[in-house]
Each structure stands twice: as C-alpha cells, then as structure tokens.
Amino acid sequence: MSAERIAVRSAAWEEFKRAGPPPPASETWRRTDLAAWRLEELEFPGASPIPPAAPFSAQEAQRLASAGAELLTLEEAASRHPGLVAECLAPCSGPDYRRLEMANLASWRGGVFLRIARGVRLQEPVVLTFRQAGPGHFFPRCLVVLEEGAEASVVEEHVSDGAKGQVSAAFSRAVAAQDARLQYFYTQELPKDAVHFFHQRAELKRGASLLHTGILLGGAKHKSALDVELQEPGARSEIRAVLLGSGRQHFDAYTAQHHCAPRTTSDLLYRTALRERARSVYTGLIRIEGPAAESEAYQSNHNLLLSETARADTTPILEILTNAVRCKHGATAGPLDSEALFYLASRGFEPKEAARSLILGFFEPALADLPKSSAERLRPLIEAAL
C-alpha cells in the first residue's frame, strides 16, 4: 500500500477515535444500540493487511472487460481512476454515522469498483459477493458508476461462512449518469448472531433511473440507511424491500427519497413480516426541495405482525418545500387477514401452508416486475427463510 493511502487511512483512524458515541437524544440511534458494533475492539490495522476474498472472480472481470465494463478492486481502481475513487472515499453519510464511516475508511480492504462505459448495456447481472470469513470486523466498500446511457444490473450480497460474532459496516455508492438505468439488488443473508450496518448513497442524474431491491433476512442487529438523491430533472427511483424477521432479530432501516430537481419521481414499497420477538424499525423520508416542482413521491410501508411479541415501529416523514408536487405515503401494521386464512383452510391448506402462502403473497408486490434472472435468485431466498 502506498504511503499516501496509509496517510489517508491514518487520518480516518484519528477521526474515528475523536468521534464520540451518538448523543442520548439522537433520533437515529434511539432504537438500536451502536454498542453492538463493538467498535472499541478495533485496532488500526497497520501497513500490511491481509485482504479478504475478492467479491468477484477473475473470469467475471474479464467477461465484463470484453463487454465494455470495468470490474476491479477499489484498490486497483485507485491508480486508474484516482478522481472517482477519491470522491467515493470522501465521507458522505453524515454526523450520525461518522464513527462507522471513519472505521470503514481506516480499515476497508479490497473493495469493488464497477464502471459501465457510455452506452453499454450489460445483459447478465454482475454479482458482488461480500463474504465474511472467521470472526471479527468487516468493512466492505463498493463504488458503481454508470456512464451516460449505460444499463446494468448489480447484485451486492452479504454472506458469511457462519463463524460467530461477525460485525460489519459496509459503505456503498452508486452514480447513474444521464439516461443510465441501474438495477441494484442488496441482499443481507448473514448468520442470526451477526451485527451489520449498511449505508448506500445513490445519485441520479438527468433522466437516470434506479430500481433498488433490498432483501433483509439475517443478523441479530441490522441497521441500514439508503440515501437516494434525484439530482437532475427526469430522474426516477423505485425502492423496494422485503424483510423477514424471527427469533429476536432487530432491523432498523432508514430510506431517503430526496428530490432536488423538477419532474423527478420516486416510489417506495417496504414490506416486513415479523415472527416471534422480531422487531422492525423503519424511518422513511421524502424530502422535496423548493426547486423540485412537478415532482411526485410515494412511499408505503406494510408490516405483517405474525405473533403477539413481534413489534413494528414506522415513521414515514414528509418535508415538502414547494407546492407543485404530488406526494403520498402510507403505512400499515397488522396480522394476517383472518378471513383469508379461513378461506385457505376451507380449501384444504394446513395452517402453516396457508400462512406461508399469504406471506409470499404479501411480499409479491415488492418483487413484481423484476427481471426473470433476479426473481429467480430472490424468491428461493425468501422461501427458504420462511
């Protein structure tokens, strides 16, 4: 690693040590304890770290190279695209996540850099597998850039070898230039005792579109923040998420649909099903700035409470600074429809089967219209978890 790189990491480490815990009244950390990330155990890694397994194979990188895309580790990309990488490494998640972001900036290894060149349309999804091996802390980092008119589908999956006590703080960034179309799948399938933080910032330029689907299944504690900025006119985003919790799992997710320019649209469908003592906390912001006239934003959060000890907290927020907009949000929380259950029972379904069918049906709208290859990946994941 170059001296310059080390200096940057050292600076981040100093920042990390300086950043204190969030104040007790912090709304962001009110329902999830940052202590679970055991950040006090961290040490500054030193000059010769062992990189984790690459999230992609060499063949994959070659295949993409011939298709007009560049798939490298972030470390390799630093010399070829210093500007882009430097921008990716600038802190962007805000004061609430400062400690985690600084820990990541000081400690990340390998990382992913994916650039799809102008006009290139990839047919097959690019799968990035961040696999945690052995106990300890993991700091994935990922940058995806689509140039003008490019189209791609990216899967960022977080998996594990099953070792106990894994803690992760992943930071991802996606930029879609003019008229680019990005489909992004983020799946979290970590062990039931893992602790995971995920922050993603997506920037959409003129006419760009993003379809983002999150599948959240694992971890003892999961906290994520997805910040979508519709920066230029005509940008569109659609966010969906499917969350399945059981045992004592705790999920705390934040999304932001931030409209900065006119004629932008966003939609969000967030569906959770919670069993046993699982808990979901969801906070969704729609913010429409003054110049973003003629924009439309929608958000809906539906929670299925499958046991009397499950709990859902939902806070949909609207901050609207101009009137020429259409904006709606909705949230529900409740058990399975007893009439539907009765109907299925009368058709010969066993109670468990009936519940399973209804839950899959409940998740359907979040999985609708997905490209076949993605649906084929995601459905089995959900069915297996049920």
Place this chain on the structure above:
Amino acid sequence: MSAKEIADLKDDYRTKYGFKDPEQCVFKARKGLDRDIVSDISRMKGEPEWMRDFRLKALDTFLAKPMPQWGNCPALGQIDFANLYYYLKPSEGSAKSWDDVPEYIKNTFEKLGIPEAERKFLAGVTAQYESEAVYHHVQKQLTDQGVIFLDMDSGLREHPDIVRRYFSTVVPPQDNKFAALNSAVWSGGSFIYVPKGAKVTMPLQAYFRINAERSGQFERTLIIADEDSSVHYIEGCTAPVYAADSLHAAVVELIALKGAHIRYTTIQNWSNNVYNLVTKRAQAHEGAFVEWVDGNIGSKITMKFPSVYLVGRGARADILSCAFAGKGQLQDTGGKLIFAAPNTSGTLISKSISKGGGRVAYRGLVKVYPQAKDVKVSVRCDALLLDEQSRSDTYPTMEIDGERVQVGHEASVSKIGDEQLFYLMSRGLKENDAVAMVVNGFFEAFAKELPLEYAVELNRLIQLEMEGSVG
C-alpha cells in the same frame, strides 16, 4: 365575494377582534418569575397550602428543565421569560349575573359577538378576561343535574377534594417545560365535573382573551366526566394585535371514566404575536369515548398535540385537527393515540393548509402497547400548499406492539389540482372564489363537527386569511 364585501369583512374584523381596552387591573404582579411571585399568586387566590407547595415545586421543575430542542422548538428561543407579566387580576371578583360584570369587560364580549341572548342557546358561559374568570352564569338545569361548571380557581375553592384527586394526574408538572410553567402560575381555566349518568345536552363554553401587552395566559382546565355521563365543551380564543409577543401556555386534562363521553372543541384565533403552547391530554377508561376537535387559525407559533391515552378496555378516541398557516405563521399540530388496553380503537384526521410562506407541521404518535390486543387505528393527514413559498412537514410515528392490531396511516401533500380549478372557473367562478371553495371543501370534515355559529365564523376567518388581510 365582491371587493366591497371583502372590505366590509376586513373592517368588521378589525373592530371585532383588533380593539384594545385600556388596562384596568386591580392587581398586576411585577415582571418576571420567582418564588415570591408564585407565592403571591397563591396567596391572592386564597389557595390551600398543598396547591401553593405544588406551584413552588413546579416552579423548580420549570427552572431546571432545559428548553426543548426537538422539531421547531428552537424557534421558541425568542421567548423572553424574564420580561413577561405572569398574573393580572382585572376585577374584584366573579359576578353572578350579566349586569354585575364590569362595563368594559361586558363591552369586550358584546364586541366579540357574544350577546346576552346567546344564553338561550348555550348552557353556560364562563368568560375569562386576563387571568381571572369575571363572569359566570350557569343555568339551573345544570345545577339540578349536579353538574359543576366553574372557573378553575372557584373549583379549587369550592370542591377541593375532587380537584385534589384529579389535578395533574393526567399532565404532571414534569411532563414538559411549559406544563411546569403552567403548573406554577396557572390562573383561570375551567373546572367541570359531570356526575354519574348525567348527560349535558348543550355545549359548555368559555372565551379567553389576552389584553395587556406582554402578559401570559396560563389557564388550567380540568374536566371529569364520571361513569356514563357525557359533555361537550367548546373554547374559542382571540387576542388583539400587539407589537410585543405574548405567551399562552395552557394545560387541559380530561378524564373520561367508565362509559363516559367527552368532546372538547377549540377554535384558536390568537393574533399573530402569540406563542401558543398547549398540553392537552385525555385519559379514557373502560368503554369511554373522547373526542378532540381542534382548529388552529391564529398565533405566531402554535405547538399543540391533543392526546388520548386509552387505558380501559373498549375505549375509543377521535382526534380531528385543522390548521391554517399564513405568512409568518407556524402551525405545529397533530395528535397522539396511546393504546394501553384491549378492544380499543381510534382515528386521527388532520387537515392543514399553508399559504404565503406559512408553515404547517404534523406531528403524530400512534403507540400500541403489548397488552392492547384487538386494536384498530386509522390516521389520515392531508396538507394543501397553496403557493410555492409555503411548506409542509409530516412526522408521524407508529410503534406497534400488540396482538391483532390493525393500523393504517395515509398522508398526502399537494396543491389544488389544476383540473379542479379549471372546472370551477368554467362554471363562472373567479379564481379567488374557486380557490376559496376548494379550501372550504378541504376543511369540510372539520367544519361539520362544529356548532353552526362556529362553523360560520370559521368560514369567515378562513376567507380573511385567504385574502391575506389578517396579520
């Protein structure tokens, strides 16, 4: 409306609400707030020792608590606590008939459009001028039913046992800084006790005014509806326009015992220099039903979140809130529904409009505790932004922990649809009138819950706001 009709409305309003009476006070505490002033207030009122101690402890709490910092609270940093008058006593005592009320106070209420003839339609009127209740008239019917309707000071004097039993059990002084302030310097407000089974068929009303420059209004209202009783209480507020700011920090506690029904209606139209900070909370016991109907048109900043705690099986709550924010105004309103018992249900409807740079915020909480099974809740908040400078924020939170709970929430923010306007204008309406009609329609769910005089008055106030002739 023709230009002349609008001009007439404006003049009428200025005379009707914008007048100031020269101060004629019997006692005016010096500026600022300390233990001596609080003790003086208690002494002047001839209160029992326990109330004086309660006030002094609350003063300690007020001084110790920091100013709240959430949401729009930093805007309250401009309140100059040391430079307010916390107590003004305008006359020698409470009169029993209209004739005994001092002339200038009578004039105030004549001007407010509350002629003596209204007594035929309304069960009782308590008028609060400055800090003391000055006129009180309770119809024989109420007395026969055993209904107690007094100002809070008289309530404490004449029914100390009932008051002591319930006072501050719904809003303790430590609840927030302004509840602590109110607990220390409260004066006036209404005390209502409705005995078991009594149904009060006509609404009980009260009017409040702030007249003196830089004075505070700290009324404390306590309403207890005993088992299977029912009562409807209405308050309307107004204040003249002044350069210096005024503070209104009130506390309202409602207790609906088993099977009781309380409806509490407010139309707030404080002038645009008033900070209106109110803690309104109700406790609904088994099978009880509580309704808050809350309209906010005036004030510089209003922060008010009527709440219902459903603590008994089968209790119900409805909160209906409407807010209008014009230039320079902030209406930060909403409501809270807390479900702590099984088979409970509630609805919350909030409608708000902002214009000319006004800001509305909706802040709501729906909380369902684990012991609350078979609960149904629905929340709907809609905001209409009439122009580009205005702003709307919505912060609803739902914490759902019960079993067989159905919660639904919907919110929307928009402007008046072009198609809607086009349609109305194509029917011959001028644009202003078309907008006014849409606005009225938007508030209809709220207006239809008001007694007729209030609905008419609400319409007129909104017309004036729309013309930008107020504040």
Place this chain on the structure above:
Amino acid sequence: MILNAGKAGDLSEGRLRVLEAGGVRVAVCNVGGRFYAVENRCTHDDGSLGEGAMENGLIRCPRHGALFDPATGAAVRLPAAAPVRVFPVRLEGETLLVEVDDAS
C-alpha cells in the same frame, strides 16, 4: 442471573440506585425499609427510572413525571400507561440480591 445490588445499609429510605449487568438495567429502591427492583426503563419513553425520585412510595421517572408502584410495577400515573417489569429482591446478610431472568 443474580445481580448484586450492594449493601442494604447504603440504600436509605426513599432513595434509588441503578445497576447494570449482562445487558440488563435495574433500578432498586427502598420504601419504608422494604426493597424493590424494577427494570430501569420507563415504559412511556425509555427514561432511566433509577435516576428519578421517590414520591409517596412510588417511583417517579425524571423525564416526564410518570409514576410506578415498585411493588407491582403498575403504572400509577400518566404518561406511563403500561407496567414496568419487576424483579424479586432478597437480602442475604447485608447484601441485596436481585433475581433477573434472561427474557429481556
């Protein structure tokens, strides 16, 4: 799990003390010479009950003035509307012991 709540003699009448062990937070109090323990989390808004005060034998949350009966955990005054968990306390010699189960 048994938590050591210190010496009974050190917790005088009308006082509260907070303990934390194994991720569980407990508030212990002395009411007229009898000792009680509750979960140190107000059911209204997560206030630290142990940092509040005693009022007529009831625990008062410092945040918004909610009152709880330490013997039963019952919420006696708003804004608390749900009971707080109670834990059995016993005296072994001079030492107070609180029995906490793991279902928190």
